[in-house]
Amino acid sequence: MTQTQTRQLQRSQSDLGILMGKTARTLVLLVASIWVLAPLILMIIASFKSVPEFFMNPFGLPDEWMFSNYSRAWTDANLSLTLPNTIIVTTVAVLVSTLLSSMIAYGLSRKKKKYAMGLYTLFVSGLLVPVQAIILPLFIVLKAIGFFGTLMALIFPYIAMGLPLGVLVLTPIASALPHELIQAARMDGASEWQIFSRIVLPLMKPGLISVSILNGVWMWNEFFIPLILAFKPEVQTMPVGIVSFIGAYSTEWGLVFSSVIVSTLPVVIAYLFMTRQFQSGLTAGAVKG
Amino acid sequence: MSHPKPQSSFSSTYGHLWFVLPGFAFFLAVMLIPLILAVGISMTNWTGFGNDLQFVGLDNYTELLSYWPFYRAAMHNAIIFLAILLFQHTVGLYLAVLLNEKPRFMQFYRTVLFLPVIMSLVATGFIWTLMLSPNIGLINPLLQTLGLGFLAGNWLSDPDLALPAIIFVTAWNSMGWAIIIYLSGLQNIPEELKQAAAMDGANTRQIFWRVVFPQLSPAFTALTVLTFIGTFRTFDVVYVLTGPLGAPNFATDVVGTLIYRTAFGGSSFSSADIRFAFGLAMALMLMLVMAGFCYLLIRVLRSREIEA
Structure with missing residues (x-):
């Protein structure tokens, strides 16, 4: 002032x-x-x-x-199964989805051709597809590939559903990378993959963190998809696991809340350690849209 | 010795498509193929069980146009949307303005107020089931202490109060978005602009409405679209707080729960009433209407941004 x-x-x-x-x-x-x-x-x-x-x-x-x-939540509410499931599903899906969207973003940003714009629009409009419309056809697809009843039944869709946000956030970042740097590496005989993994990826790091947080939070918290696709505790993630065991224990509020706390705590701790990244990362997707 | 290969015209035009391909394969299998299947199935009378199905053309869609539970549910979504919109652009904006003045403990307020955004709607739903409970919740005793006892009630079982309760819980969960989006908008406004207005003799109020607020248009647009998409997708909160039937007596039924019951059954719903194809028609209709609305919303709001 x-x-x-x-x-x-x-x-x-x-x-x-x-x-x-x-x-x-x-x-x-x-x-x-x-x-x-x-x-x-x-x-x-x-x-x-x-x-x-x-x-x-x-x-x-x-x-x-x-x-x-808490110990009863671990056994009776099946957290011993659903906590590891949630960690595996979220980690694998976030890593693969972020890598794939960064590849798409790089691939689309190198060309100012019509098809690049068309593909970009196609990927991003995936944000508007309501999951209720695709989930049972998806169920059929998953059964056909043999993923049904395994953790892949969640990981596989999550990877694809993370792409629209990833492409939305990363494509402008990839387009803004210095062209000369990539050209110079190509002159030095680097292969396209080397250029991508050694030069492009490190330069996009802040964007990659944003996308990982953006997708990680919804994947960890997702309720509807596992509600339909994961019918037994062995393949459920925590939100749906908690809801489905409550039918049998409806008055055991202590048990309900200890499970809710276990399911929330990891994200809250991550948030408290990286408050800035969470806030800017989560709003990055919103403001771009 | 390896020389850099001279690029053929094909690889220089399409070479980078190799980077797009793996992601596209996932996208095709999970989004595009199921979406095409969904459009196809929505034109049949398939219930979701067995092989008994016939092509019925657009019958499901024409039936939907006069299916009043769909309008009732869509109306509830619209009410939630308008209420949350109002809340975000008043309370959310005001809190962002307060934070932008850099009060003491700003970091603390920022961290706390954004916290619900990262929590799952399932967790949010359980927390508020407890808070709103007439026997063991905090809300009714709190209202009585504040002398507002006449407001206390059976929040989740009274048909007049249930939808307001859903709105209240949604507001709790999503307020952080408004604060952070508006705050980053406010921080992008050059200080000189406000100083210049102050030099010209504008008071604080005038500076806010004439100088600051127009600059917040992009934040306003982003938040409005985000709120629109979020509220028309409402499902988890209703499922946990009042159940998949949108209890009491469908007072909190939204399009999300209606589609869920119609297409998948859901608890306490007899399987005879499950009509998978009709549910898909509903979901696709929702998608079309939402896409159209988003397009219009962005068009209108963006043109306003340019004028401002």
Whole structure:
């Protein structure tokens, strides 16, 4: 803020007004933060309560901390199966999908031909395809390839469904890469693949991180696709695993919330470590669209 | 010794297609082929079981045009969309403006307010099932303490309150988008622009509405389109909070849950009512309407950006 601006502000408002305005603003931010945090804190406390205590003492701290809710979530709610599944599915799908979209982006960006624009539009319009329309035909395709009933039944579609966002974010980045650098490498006798893996990929690193976060978050949290395609705990990811075991344990809120916390915690920890990358990465896709 | 191969005209024109091919194969198998299959099946009367099917042309689509549960569900989506839109462009924008003034603990507020965005809608749904519960939830006692006891109610089982509850939970989950998108828009506005307006004697309010707000048009467009796509895809929140039937009495039924029940059955729905082909027609209709709407939305909003 410059001197003139500050002076102007002081002229138009009294000191008291500024102070009150400031307090009011802090209050608004505090209320918004509490609105976000209070349910989360209540959930954490709830995850340590026994069933009777849940109804007798819904808001206070538990008299007895039921750590067993977590060990039972691990076995009864099948987290021992669905947590590793979620990690495998998300990791493999994110890595392959990001690599493939960076290849597409590079391939499309090198040519200013009509087909490049057409392909780009085709990939990006994949964002509009409702998953309900393609999921049962997809089921037929997966059965035909023999992926049904394995983790590939989720990994395979996730890879393809990650491409539209990847292409959307990465193509402009690939187009902006310095042409001379690639030409120079070609002169030196580098193969096209070497140019891509040694020069293009490292230069696109910030974009690759954005795309990985963008796709990783939805793949980790996805509910509808595994609801239809993964019918047993052995191949389910956590969100659908939790929903499907609840039918049998509907009043065991402690168990429900300990599973929800286990399913949420890894993403939250990653987010807290890389807040900036998550925020810019997630909005990168939104703003470009 | 290997020399760089002289490139043939074919490889210089199409050579880089090798980079596109592997991704395209996935895209073809998962998106394009199923989509074509879906269009084909939507023109039959297949229920999803057995081999009993006949080509019925566009019958499913014409039936859909007079199928009132579809309109009811679409209306609920539209209500959610408008309510969230209003929320994002007022509360979301205001919070972004507050954060842009760089208050103390800004990093903390930013981190906290964006947090729900990374959480799954399933987790969000369970958290709010607890919060809104009339027996063990926090919301009703809180309203009573604030002297707003008349607002307390059976949020998820009262037909008048259930849809507002869904909107409330969606707002909680998506507020972070508005804040971050508007905040990055605000941070891109050159300080000189505001200073120049201040020199000319504009007050804070005038500076915001005449100088700052027009500059936020791209953020407004992005957020509106994002909200549109997100709210018309609503499924998880309704599934967890009020179930696949859009309880109570379909008061929270959205197009997503309607398609799910029609095409796949879903719990407490008799298999005799499953009409897979009709469900597909619904999903494809939704896709067409959404694509058309997005196109219009972007057209209108972008032209406004240029004028501003």
